[in-house]
Amino acid sequence: MRMLMKVGMPHEPFNTLVRKGKADATLRRILADIKPEAAYFTEINGQRTAILIVDVKEPSRIPSLAEPFFLQFNADCKFHPVMLQEDLSKAGLAKLGKKWK
Numbered sequence: 001m002r003m004l005m006k007v008g009m010p011h012e013p014f015n016t017l018v019r020k021g022k023a024d025a026t027l028r029r030i031l032a033d034i035k036p037e038a039a040y041f042t043e044i045n046g047q048r049t050a051i052l053i054v055d056v057k058e059p060s061r062i063p064s065l066a067e068p069f070f071l072q073f074n075a076d077c078k079f080h081p082v083m084l085q086e087d088l089s090k091a092g093l094a095k096l097g098k099k100w101k
Helices: 011-019 023-034 059-073 085-089 093-099
Strands: 002-009 038-044 047-055 076-081
Touching: 002 059, 011 023, 011 047, 011 059, 023 047, 023 059, 059 076
Parallel strands: none
Antiparallel strands: 002 047, 002 076, 038 047
């Protein structure tokens, strides 16, 4: 299942890793390991945030995606199922609309 993974990284320890020149290498190592479909970086509520699209074939994969961020950055990780327009087309919206009008 395709998931949006939102990773909020607090200022510490990230600031310390930036000052030591290790933040970029650590992020690259994590991303190389988890292999997201896409990775975007932004600020949300004043916190460095990564927005990743990951494939979660089974729930037991979630710790392997989140733990590197927990352990390296004290990050908060949230997972949200997402779908492409093609996936939404398979949902039967017209049928659901008739059923729930």
